[in-house]
Amino acid sequence: MTPSSPPPTGRAARLRLRHSLQVAERGADLLDRQLHLLRTELDRRREAEARAGATWETRVHEARTWLRRGLLLGGESALRTASLVSTADVTVxxxxxxxxRHPGGVSVCVGTRAAADPAPGNTALVHARRAYCAAVTAAAEYGAAAAASRLVEAQMTRTRVRVRALRRLRIPRLQQDLAAVERALEQAEHEDAVRWHRAAYGSGSGHGR
Structure with missing residues (x-):
């Protein structure tokens, strides 16, 4: 193990330690405020994520409902020619x-049915295609909301770690070093005063002989 370096000494060291302690305390206060803002932001993001998730589940349920109706009306052969969902481009x-830095929103462009594609066999499958397109959009929005929540949560965790490091390690260590320097300076000043007094007293008694 590498031995720890001795604490700094002297008036210059006291000034440096006081400055470092002030900087650390201000930094911890700023991080505390940022942590509070991040908690508020995370609550907001989680609420948005929950709403997006509920919307996605609703759209999926609607799409499956229309699909079941289409299958009842046209059978599985109608599904094979329905072209319910084509490709989709998602822009974040x-x-x-x-x-x-987090996803703030998404835009989804679902491909339209090509003219050569066979038309859905019944109206229910037409509604099913529209519902599945809406479900794809809802899924993209839910994914963006979930990613935003995770990123804000990760930043909040990092900020909390930094605050703890300052409050529990950096600031106490600086306080200890500053206290040690001040005790050493007080001791040195006391010893200087004693030496000065002795020198003055000794000089005075010599003149009196």
Whole structure:
């Protein structure tokens, strides 16, 4: 193990330690405020995630309901020619908030049915295709909301770790070092005063002989 370095000494060291302690305390206070804002932001993001998740589940349920109706009306052969969902392009809009880069929204472009594709065999399958397209959009929005929550939560965890490191390690260590320097300076000043007094007293008694 590497031995720890001795604490700094002297008036210059006291000034440096006082400055470092002030900087650490201000930093901890700022991080505490940021942590509070991140908690509020995380609550908001989790609420948005829950709403998006509920919307996605609703859209999936609606799509499955229309699909079952289409199958009852046209059978499985109608499903094979329905072309319920084609390709979809998802564009994520990124934003920055409280030092966190996160998805702020998405836009989804679901491909239209090609003219050569056979038309759905019944009206229920037409509704099913629209419902599945809506479900794809809802899934993308839910994914973006969930990702935003995870990113804000990760930033909050990192901030909490930094606050704890300052409050429990850095600041106490600086306080201990500063207290040690001040005790050493007080001791040195006391010894200087004693030496000065002795020198003055000795000089005075010599003149009196």
């Amino acid at each position: 809009e990124w934003r920055d908030a409280l030092g966190v």
